[in-house]
Amino acid sequence: MDVPESLADLRRRYDTARKAIEAHQRAIKISVVEWSEEQQAESAALQAKWVEAAAEFQAAIEESGLEAEHGSYEVGRAIRRAAYGDDYAGE
Structure with a gap:
C-alpha cells in the first residue's frame, strides 16, 4: 500500500504530542490532585495539542480513502511503517 508522506508526518x-504529555506527567512526580495551577495549565495545553493532532491525523486518514480500500488495521500498520520504518514495534 502506498502511504502518503503527509500521513506519516501526521x-x-x-505520537510526539502523546509522548510530551507522558513526559510532563512523569516529570511532576506527584498526584494530579496536588498539581499547581501552572502544572494543570501546562498539562491542558499539551492535551489540547494532542487532541488537535489526533483530529488532523484522523481527518487525513479519512480523506485519503485508504481505510475504505484496505481496512483500518492494515492502514494503521502501513502508516506506522511509513513513519518509523520496518522496525516500528512500540510506536
Whole structure:
C-alpha cells in the first residue's frame, strides 16, 4: 500500500504530542490532585495539542480513502511503517 508522506508526518506529530504529555506527567512526580495551577495549565495545553493532532491525523486518514480500500488495521500498520520504518514495534 502506498502511504502518503503527509500521513506519516501526521502520525509522528500525533505520537510526539502523546509522548510530551507522558513526559510532563512523569516529570511532576506527584498526584494530579496536588498539581499547581501552572502544572494543570501546562498539562491542558499539551492535551489540547494532542487532541488537535489526533483530529488532523484522523481527518487525513479519512480523506485519503485508504481505510475504505484496505481496512483500518492494515492502514494503521502501513502508516506506522511509513513513519518509523520496518522496525516500528512500540510506536
